Each structure stands twice: as C-alpha cells, then as structure tokens.
Amino acid sequence: MKNEGVVRAIDNLGRVVIPKEMRKRCRIEVGDPVEFRTEGGQIIISRAAHICVFCGNDKATERLLGQPVCSACKIKARTEV
Numbered sequence: 001m002k003n004e005g006v007v008r009a010i011d012n013l014g015r016v017v018i019p020k021e022m023r024k025r026c027r028i029e030v031g032d033p034v035e036f037r038t039e040g041g042q043i044i045i046s047r048a049a050h051i052c053v054f055c056g057n058d059k060a061t062e063r064l065l066g067q068p069v070c071s072a073c074k075i076k077a078r079t080e081v
C-alpha cells in the first residue's frame with residue numbers, strides 16, 4: 001500500500017477511520033492510545049509510546065509484551081500472573 005491516495009471523510013464529530021492496512025503497518029491495535037500533533041499544517045497520528053496501556057498515565061518507560069507500560073503496572077502485572 002502506498003502512503004498516498006487513501007481518502008476518507010471526516011464525520012460531523014471530527015472522526016475519521018484510519019485505514020486498516022495503515023494501522024497494521026504501524027502496529028496500531030484497537031484500544032491503543034494514539035497521539036495527535038500538528039507539524040507544518042499537517043496532522044500527525046502516532047502510537048503514544050509514552051502512555052501506559054493499563055492505567056493511561058504518561059510515564060510508560062517500559063514494555064510488556066511489546067506494549068508501553070509504567071513501572072508500577074509492570075510490577076503489578078508480574079505479581080498477578
């Protein structure tokens with residue numbers, strides 16, 4: 001799939017569907033936090049690597065099964081397995 005040529009309409013609430021193939025290529029799964037930022041008049045969407053997938057805080061400095069997690073959640077996940 002090329003990086004260009006996919007056109008989607010934004011609905012009246014400002015939502016737009018990110019094409020499945022682009023999500024797959026960027027390893028963005030359902031429920032993953034994403035980060036929006038603007039750069040040169042464009043909107044950039046990326047996986048929020050610093051957001052903990054469990055508690056949602058912005059201090060995810062570690063990985064658990066490839067997902068960003070904070071140290072408290074990583075310890076908690078290890079003790080609950």
Ligand SMILES: [Zn+2]
Nearest residue numbers: 052055070073
């Ligand atoms: Zn956490």
